[in-house]
Amino acid sequence: MAKINQNYQKLSAGYLFPEIARRTNLFLNENPGVQVMRLGIGDTTEPIVPSVIDGLHKGVDDLGAVDSYSGYGPSEGIGSLRQGIAEFYNENGASIDASEVFVSDGAKSDSANIQGIFSEDCVVAVQDPAYPVYVDSNVIAGRTGLSDENGYKGLVYMPCTEENGFFPELPKGKVDLIYLCSPNNPTGAVATKEQLKTFVDYAREHKAIILFDSAYCSFITDPALPKSIYEIEGASECAIELNSFSKTAGFTGVRLAWTIVPKACVAEDARAGVLHSLWTRRQNTFFNGASNIVQSGGLAVLSKEGRVQTGNQVAFYLENASIINEGLKGKGITTYGGGNAPYVWLKTPNDLSSWEFFDKLLNECHVVGTPGSGFGPAGEGFFRLSAFGHRENVEAAVSSIANNLEI
Numbered sequence: 445m446a447k448i449n450q451n452y453q454k455l456s457a458g459y460l461f462p463e464i465a466r467r468t469n470l471f472l473n474e475n476p477g478v479q480v481m482r483l484g485i486g487d488t489t490e491p492i493v494p495s496v497i498d499g500l501h502k503g504v505d506d507l508g509a510v511d512s513y514s515g516y517g518p519s520e521g522i523g524s525l526r527q528g529i530a531e532f533y534n535e536n537g538a539s540i541d542a543s544e545v546f547v548s549d550g551a552k553s554d555s556a557n558i559q560g561i562f563s564e565d566c567v568v569a570v571q572d573p574a575y576p577v578y579v580d581s582n583v584i585a586g587r588t589g590l591s592d593e594n595g596y597k598g599l600v601y602m603p604c605t606e607e608n609g610f611f612p613e614l615p616k617g618k619v620d621l622i623y624l625c626s627p628n629n630p631t632g633a634v635a636t637k638e639q640l641k642t643f644v645d646y647a648r649e650h651k652a653i654i655l656f657d658s659a660y661c662s663f664i665t666d667p668a669l670p671k672s673i674y675e676i677e678g679a680s681e682c683a684i685e686l687n688s689f690s691k692t693a694g695f696t697g698v699r700l701a702w703t704i705v706p707k708a709c710v711a712e713d714a715r716a717g718v719l720h721s722l723w724t725r726r727q728n729t730f731f732n733g734a735s736n737i738v739q740s741g742g743l744a745v746l747s748k749e750g751r752v753q754t755g756n757q758v759a760f761y762l763e764n765a766s767i768i769n770e771g772l773k774g775k776g777i778t779t780y781g782g783g784n785a786p787y788v789w790l791k792t793p794n795d796l797s798s799w800e801f802f803d804k805l806l807n808e809c810h811v812v813g814t815p816g817s818g819f820g821p822a823g824e825g826f827f828r829l830s831a832f833g834h835r836e837n838v839e840a841a842v843s844s845i846a847n848n849l850e851i
């Protein structure tokens with residue numbers, strides 16, 4: 445008799461995005477003909493830049509000639525791309541070797557899978573609010589109990605609040621795996637070097653591992669802010685970094701990402717090199733490599749021209765964020781994020797709950813956003829607006845908020 449993984453039953457019902465869709469559809473049924481404007485989704489909207497399209501085309505053309513055809517590549521990624529990614533890090537003062545770069549088809553899947561090389565009894569700490577996959581992958585792996593309104597039992601929540609500038613204090617007790625995301629989805633907050641240093645020091649002292657998600661690093665405009673945790677001294681002993689071409693290059697549908705596991709990384713029962721070899725083994729066993737066409741596109745993203753063109757596109761999204769920020773501030777709403785991230789995190793006016801504000805924004809302004817409480821208990825009373833969108837849609841949504849939101 446087959447039995448299921450009972451941990452799936454603990455998951456709190458995939459509540460957020462289905463519930464957004466349900467309420468939006470209900471509104472549309474009751475208000476036929478009304479156009480809703482969506483600032484809810486963390487997905488890119490602008491076409492891939494020409495130099496990267498050329499790189500993707502080259503990947504296709506290579507497959508059509510006998511001399512350049514390739515089949516399976518190394519599951520860790522093609523050498524030139526691993527080298528290019530390592531160099532990208534080292535330009536900012538890190539010291540990453542190409543052999544420490546593992547190319548993949550997504551940072552979401554990597555961030556779900558990475559916990560698999562760690563012991564089941566590791567205590568896990570997450571920022572609250574957080575990108576849901578960090579929590580859910582550990583629930584499925586059996587590292588938590590059941591959930592209630594305070595979150596999952598056994599999981600250590602590190603609240604990110606207005607008071608701490610949306611970067612958490614160190615966990616009180618000893619934890620083993622620490623998920624950090626900077627620039628943060630959903631709050632848009634970016635950790636400073638000093639803030640990351642406190643976590644790196646903690647991790648080295650406790651032989652804990654930081655799982656650092658830098659999927660939005662290309663949105664950092666302030667040169668003082670670190671784009672990678674490896675800009676912090678000692679981080680290569682205690683941090684694994686996940687990153688992706690998704691948001692930087694509009695690759696959300698194309699699929700290309702990477703994880704860095706430094707050879708220097710150590711755990712309580714793993715000397716230098718062991719975590720690196722476990723992730724190598726994991727990828728070799730479960731994964732046959734990212735698409736060769738797509739990796740050719742990735743090389744083009746890293747080229748000089750690719751960086752300029754994708755940089756302009758990121759700047760375009762950041763301008764959207766600033767349009768959203770200005771519009772909300774004009775209404776007297778307190779906002780965070782947006783300057784170095786494609787998300788604006790707003791405090792709901794008049795102490796409305798996140799879902800009350802969702803309904804208000806939908807009914808009065810016809811704008812759909814994402815309730816902060818869907819990202820964790822500390823997200824209650826906050827709301828995420830995404831800066832991914834065509835300019836005219838963003839402007840229409842902002843002017844509808846300016847004209848119609850009753851505060």
Ligand SMILES: *Cc1c(COP(=O)(O)O)cnc(C)c1O
Binds near residue numbers: 486550575659690695
């Ligand atoms: C979008 C996003 C990613 C990227 O995931 P992919 O699977 O590479 O598309 C990773 N982390 C966070 C926090 C994100 O929002």
